[in-house]
Amino acid sequence: MNDTSPPVPTSGLDRFFGLSASGSTVSRELRAGLTTFLTMSYILFVNPQVLGNAIHVPNGFVQLLMTTAIAAAFGSFAMGLIARYPFAQAPGMGLNAFFAFTVVLGMKVPWQTALGAVFISGLLFVLLSVLGARQAIVRAIPTSLKFAITGGIGAFLAFLGLKTAGVVVANPATYLGLGTISTPSVWLALLGVVVTAVLMARRVTGAILWGILLTTIIGIALHLPVYEGGPKGALQAFPGFTGNLGGLLGTPVWPGDLIGKLDIAGALGLGLLHVVFTFFFVDFFDATGTLTGLSQRAGYLDERGDMPRARRLFAMDGLAAMFGAVMGTSTTTAYVESASGIGEGGRTGLTAVTVGVLFLLSMFLWPLAAAIPAAATAPALILVGALMMDGVKHVDWDDISDAVPAFLTIMMMPLTFSIANGVSFGIISYCVIKLLAGRVKEVSPVLYVIAALLLGRYLFMMQG
Numbered sequence: 391m392n393d394t395s396p397p398v399p400t401s402g403l404d405r406f407f408g409l410s411a412s413g414s415t416v417s418r419e420l421r422a423g424l425t426t427f428l429t430m431s432y433i434l435f436v437n438p439q440v441l442g443n444a445i446h447v448p449n450g451f452v453q454l455l456m457t458t459a460i461a462a463a464f465g466s467f468a469m470g471l472i473a474r475y476p477f478a479q480a481p482g483m484g485l486n487a488f489f490a491f492t493v494v495l496g497m498k499v500p501w502q503t504a505l506g507a508v509f510i511s512g513l514l515f516v517l518l519s520v521l522g523a524r525q526a527i528v529r530a531i532p533t534s535l536k537f538a539i540t541g542g543i544g545a546f547l548a549f550l551g552l553k554t555a556g557v558v559v560a561n562p563a564t565y566l567g568l569g570t571i572s573t574p575s576v577w578l579a580l581l582g583v584v585v586t587a588v589l590m591a592r593r594v595t596g597a598i599l600w601g602i603l604l605t606t607i608i609g610i611a612l613h614l615p616v617y618e619g620g621p622k623g624a625l626q627a628f629p630g631f632t633g634n635l636g637g638l639l640g641t642p643v644w645p646g647d648l649i650g651k652l653d654i655a656g657a658l659g660l661g662l663l664h665v666v667f668t669f670f671f672v673d674f675f676d677a678t679g680t681l682t683g684l685s686q687r688a689g690y691l692d693e694r695g696d697m698p699r700a701r702r703l704f705a706m707d708g709l710a711a712m713f714g715a716v717m718g719t720s721t722t723t724a725y726v727e728s729a730s731g732i733g734e735g736g737r738t739g740l741t742a743v744t745v746g747v748l749f750l751l752s753m754f755l756w757p758l759a760a761a762i763p764a765a766a767t768a769p770a771l772i773l774v775g776a777l778m779m780d781g782v783k784h785v786d787w788d789d790i791s792d793a794v795p796a797f798l799t800i801m802m803m804p805l806t807f808s809i810a811n812g813v814s815f816g817i818i819s820y821c822v823i824k825l826l827a828g829r830v831k832e833v834s835p836v837l838y839v840i841a842a843l844l845l846g847r848y849l850f851m852m853q854g
Contacts, residue, residue, distance in 0.1 A: 422736025423744025444494035447647035463749040465710030470742030489720035506657030509715035511670040515708025530834035537781035538796035542803035544778025549804035551771030555579030582769030609763035648718025675810040795820035
């Protein structure tokens with residue numbers, strides 16, 4: 391007689407995170423956390439670069455780097471310890487550019503007021519999550535679109551990896567084109583894809599992490615740039631570097647000129663409500679799509695499309711945005727790069743907690759963290775993207791009313807560089823096609839309402 395009882399937890403850590411119940415181990419979770427951190431550590435240097443265009447404080451680069459690390463650590467801890475999911479959080483790319491170039495520089499809104507808008511949008515996330523609204527929206531999304539969202543995120547990740555490595559570049563004649571293959575970063579990334587894929591095919595434990603480390607060693611030896619526009623060389627100090635220990639350690643700087651400087655009252659002004667709404671809309675559907683896709687990939691979604699502890703999961707996304715605004719950075723949100731850790735077997739909150747610890751350590755070790763070339767993490771994004779396309783086979787491609795929305799969802803994410811746009815176009819097209827095809831009852835009333843709101847937003851943008 392087979393014993394089908396769940397495994398018995400062997401330690402307090404096991405019981406808290408549910409390691410045995412998830413079929414995971416401490417070593418696997420730690421390895422997954424390290425993998426996730428390596429694939430998203432670029433935000434430590436890119437976010438200060440972007441926000442530095444709009445936020446001018448003494449020793450600004452390092453202060454922004456520190457607040458980025460603190461916000462990422464808090465968001466990842468909240469996700470790991472409270473929601474107990476293996477999803478890391480950090481200041482989001484795209485929203486930081488909107489914050490800096492559109493709101494602050496373009497609209498001449500003080501950066502303190504823009505931070506207030508981020509805080510309010512985060513508060514709205516929390517309220518909607520506690521009330522169950524975000525869970526209701528996720529439940530209303532049909533299964534075909536859920537798989538399409540996962541596949542679209544995979545395509546987005548792969549495109550991001552190819553772009554980061556320089557394999558895919560902008561081309562004025564064809565919009566996109568093949569990069570210069572002779573460039574060291576390009577062939578190193580392609581070599582990393584092959585090496586990592588072989589390790590995965592041979593079922594080597596930690597294949598993605600080993601792939602990153604091997605390509606990093608080669609990249610350091612070749613002095614490849616560690617981030618776009620950055621200096622060459624593995625351990626060169628960055629602007630504002632205040633101390634060193636053999637070139638490996640940097641003295642943390644408390645971001646006192648950023649913390650608590652947000653202006654909530656100013657953000658509540660009538661003229662800025664559309665800014666609050668934009669922050670809210672983009673992060674709402676970007677994070678909802680990301681969390682849904684990651685949950686599907688990790689096996690959390692049940693047959694109804696629900697996920698355990700959904701209210702806590704979505705609330706932690708909003709809480710991280712609020713905390714990040716207080717710390718002085720743009721919207722903190724769930725990172726799609728968490729898929730790399732899931733690919734390494736991360737299934738519990740211990741993965742996210744590991745990421746949080748590494749972000750705190752990066753406040754001391756950021757010169758060392760800077761040694762990781764972009765070409766070393768690009769293969770992980772490409773291969774994880776490939777793995778996430780697996781769910782697309784569950785879409786009913788013979789039913790055009792399912793196939794077209796799924797296709798648009800997948801294609802719009804990488805082509806518009808926005809998960810939110812992919813989710814939006816998928817929902818709108820699904821509802822419109824089902825409605826005009828006379829299959830109204832196949833769609834949840836909640837989804838019709840969401841589709842109408844999304845369509846209204848795009849019509850408003852057209853008028854603007």
